Amino acid sequence: MTSHLQGAASPGQPRRLSTEQRESDHSWSSYVYAIGRAGTDLDAIAPRLTGLRDGRVRTVAADGLAALVSSVPAGAFSAEGMKAQLENLTELEQIARTHHTVVEAAHTGATVLPMRLATVYLDDARVRAMLRERGAEFDALLSRLEGHAELGVKVYADPRAAAADPPPAAEGPDRAAPPVSPGRAYLQQRRAQRQTQRDAYRAAGALADEVRGRATGLARDRVTHRPQQGELAAGAGENIANEAYLVPVDRLREFHRALAGLADGLPGVRIEVTGPWAPYSFATPPAESRSA
Amino acid sequence: MADPSAPSDPFPEESLAGRQIALIDLLDRLLNGGAVLTGDVVLSIADVDLVHINLRAVIRSITPDGPAPW
Numbered sequence: 001m002t003s004h005l006q007g008a009a010s011p012g013q014p015r016r017l018s019t020e021q022r023e024s025d026h027s028w029s030s031y032v033y034a035i036g037r038a039g040t041d042l043d044a045i046a047p048r049l050t051g052l053r054d055g056r057v058r059t060v061a062a063d064g065l066a067a068l069v070s071s072v073p074a075g076a077f078s079a080e081g082m083k084a085q086l087e088n089l090t091e092l093e094q095i096a097r098t099h100h101t102v103v104e105a106a107h108t109g110a111t112v113l114p115m116r117l118a119t120v121y122l123d124d125a126r127v128r129a130m131l132r133e134r135g136a137e138f139d140a141l142l143s144r145l146e147g148h149a150e151l152g153v154k155v156y157a158d159p160r161a162a163a164a165d166p167p168p169a170a171e172g173p174d175r176a177a178p179p180v181s182p183g184r185a186y187l188q189q190r191r192a193q194r195q196t197q198r199d200a201y202r203a204a205g206a207l208a209d210e211v212r213g214r215a216t217g218l219a220r221d222r223v224t225h226r227p228q229q230g231e232l233a234a235g236a237g238e239n240i241a242n243e244a245y246l247v248p249v250d251r252l253r254e255f256h257r258a259l260a261g262l263a264d265g266l267p268g269v270r271i272e273v274t275g276p277w278a279p280y281s282f283a284t285p286p287a288e289s290r291s292a
Numbered sequence: 293m294a295d296p297s298a299p300s301d302p303f304p305e306e307s308l309a310g311r312q313i314a315l316i317d318l319l320d321r322l323l324n325g326g327a328v329l330t331g332d333v334v335l336s337i338a339d340v341d342l343v344h345i346n347l348r349a350v351i352r353s354i355t356p357d358g359p360a361p362w
Contacts, residue, residue, distance in 0.1 A: 035327070096318050116326030130329060141327070152317060225320045232316040242320065274313075280321035284328060 028071040029078075030060070030121045033102040034112040034278070035131070035138055038066040041109040049105055052098050062128040063135045068106055069127055077120045086118065107278035111146045113138060114280045141283065148220060149276035151245050151255060153211055154228070155269070157204035158237025159197040162268025200268030201240070207262060207269050208241035214258045219245035223281040237270060244281035252276055 031052055036042045038061040049057035051070030059066040075081050085091045096117060103114045121127045131138070180188070216222055225242040233239060247255050256273060263271045 032329070092319075093315055096315065096322050097313075099322060100313070100318055114321075114326050116328050117322040119326075119329050134329070138327075150321075152320075223325070225324060228316050228320070232314075232319070234314065234316070244321075244325075274317050277321060280325035283326050 027074050028123075029074045030069045030124050030127050031055075031072045031077060032115050032119045032121065032127060033057070033068040033070070033099055034106050034114045035065055035067050035142075036106065036110045036112040037142060038062075038064050040066070040111075042066050042068060042106060042112070045106055045109050049102050050098075051102055052095060057102055060124045060127045060131075062131040065131045065135055065138055067127050067131060068102060068112075069124065070102075072120065074122075077118075082118050082120070103278045103280075107149075111142055112278060113141050113145065113283050114278045115283075145246075145279045145282060147249055148246050148279060148282075149249050149252060150279045150281055151219075151247050151252065151276055152272075152274035153215060153241070153243050153245065153259065154235070154239055154272045154274070155204055155208040155211060155241040156235060156237040156272065157201045157240050158268050158270055159193075159200040160268075161236065161270070162196045162200045163193060196268065200237075203266045204240050204269045207266060207271065210262060211241070211259060211271065212243070214262075215243075215245050215255065218251050218255045218258060219247050221246040221282055225281070235270075235272065237268070244277075246279060246282045247276075249276070 033051070038059070042059050043066070046057045046059045046068055049068075051057045052072050053076075055070035055072060057068055057070045060069045061067075073081075076085060085095065099117055103112065106112045107114070121130065212222075223244045223246075225244060227242050228235070228239040245255070259271060259273060263269050
């Protein structure tokens, strides 16, 4: 193969290369999805997976560890190229979902350490060097994560939902009540709204504390994420707590049960459990994992 | 968790299977979590943080009053 010369591939021209060609061609980089132990089910899982840009997923092993890797175009996954991609929401979503699909498939069959999005090496040799360099650390993390999954717990305050379902006393002030001036009615309404809002936030805060108490007893670790805001935070109401728990897989059900129904009878308060996830939030050493 | 359909088994094992995961939940994990590798990474840790911060800023700044900048 002689296509190592720069410019051998004209931009935009689609190329079909075998995995072997991709691995040794410097116009391709190695994207790492997750790390696990070599000789486990990862070798069986990898060939069934499709990575970014439809690349085939393979394992790259060294010192008893294996990385799930696929080849990606070096240009688009250089620092510059990557930045451009990640700033485009459509491309970001595509990369995130593909990354997750690979990690998720690996997680269901083996203990894996998920990588942060956009972990790219120049080639497989560099991936092996990295595995050797940080082998002891990965080994310790994998041992800690074995038999665990991550569950996300979010608590929302939704005053509008509370207002839509008000207590009986606040209902229909214009029913048979003595006439109230429009100004006075407006003020009464505003006060009721503020009260409802305060109640919803107070109840949500109390619920978040209770959730934390119950969940912590069943989990091995907890990480606090920033409350979700902005356009992508599609859930109704305001997210006031966003946490991840590292839970033994044989206690996932128990964890769910412990939180079930906690928000019942609390107007304007909602609890949402996501997962089980691969242990993304616990893939860094404990000392570094407290992000916010 | 919205799971009203199966009261006897409110939390099926594959609770994520068969439905689209919210992108924001995914990004919480893929941008804040995941093992961070340094060394020979093409994208340096500083770049990752930069991308990360820009992205969070964009995501957090998109509101009905301030439409997406793209």
